Amino acid sequence: MSTPYERTGRTRQKQRTRDALVAAARELLARGGTAPTVEAAAEAAAVSRTTAYRYFPTRTALLVAAHPETTTSTLVPDDAGDDPAARLLGAVEAFIGLVVDTEHQQRTMLRLSLDPDTTRESLPLRQGRAIAWFEEALAPLRPRLGDAEIHRVALSVRSAVGIEALVWLTDVAGLSREEASEQMLWSARALLGQTLADAERASSTD
Numbered sequence: 232m233s234t235p236y237e238r239t240g241r242t243r244q245k246q247r248t249r250d251a252l253v254a255a256a257r258e259l260l261a262r263g264g265t266a267p268t269v270e271a272a273a274e275a276a277a278v279s280r281t282t283a284y285r286y287f288p289t290r291t292a293l294l295v296a297a298h299p300e301t302t303t304s305t306l307v308p309d310d311a312g313d314d315p316a317a318r319l320l321g322a323v324e325a326f327i328g329l330v331v332d333t334e335h336q337q338r339t340m341l342r343l344s345l346d347p348d349t350t351r352e353s354l355p356l357r358q359g360r361a362i363a364w365f366e367e368a369l370a371p372l373r374p375r376l377g378d379a380e381i382h383r384v385a386l387s388v389r390s391a392v393g394i395e396a397l398v399w400l401t402d403v404a405g406l407s408r409e410e411a412s413e414q415m416l417w418s419a420r421a422l423l424g425q426t427l428a429d430a431e432r433a434s435s436t437d
C-alpha cells in the first residue's frame with residue numbers, strides 16, 4: 232500500500248525508489264537472520280533514511296511490502312483439466328514450492344502474524360489467498376459437494392500445507408525441506424481421498 236507521499240509529484244521516480252527499497256529488503260530477508268529494519272534496507276538500496284521512512288514508516292510496513300507477490304488468481308496447472316485430484320495436487324505442489332523458495336520471508340511474516348501488537352488483517356499471510364486457490368482447484372467438485380464442503384476441504388488442506396506446517400515439520404519433526412514437502416503433499420492427497428470416499432458413501436445411501 233502506497234503512502235500519500237508516493238501519490239504526489241514525481242510518481243515514477245518514487246515508484247523506482249520504493250521498488251529499490253523492497254528489493255533490498257527481500258535480498259536481506261533471503262540471507263536469513265534478523266528481519267531487516269527500514270534503516271538497513273535504506274542503506275542497502277543507497278537511499279537516505281529520511282526518504283526511506285517516507286515510504287515505509289515502520290518495519291512492519293516494509294516487511295509486508297517485501298512479502299512474495301501473491302497476485303496470481305490460480306495455481307492450477309494448465310493441463311489439469313477437470314480432474315479434481317490433478318488440479319488440487321498441482322496447486323498444492325506449486326504453493327509448497329512458493330513457500331520453500333521464499334522460506335525466510337514466509338517465516339518473517341509468520342512471526343509478525345503471531346505478534347499481538349500487529350494488525351493481522353493487514354498481513355498477506357492472513358488474507359486467505361491459498362484457501363481461495365484451493366477452492367478454485369476443487370471447483371469441478373462443487374456440484375457434487377456444495378460450497379460449504381468445498382470451503383471445508385480447502386481450509387483443511389491449507390491447515391496441512393504452508394509455512395506453519397513447514398516450520399513444524401522441519402524445526403520440530405526434524406524433516407528435511409524435501410521430506411517436509413513430500414509430507415505436506417501426502418497430507419493434501421489424503422484429505423482429498425477421504426473427502427471423495429465420504430462423498431461416495433453418502434451418494435450410495437441416498
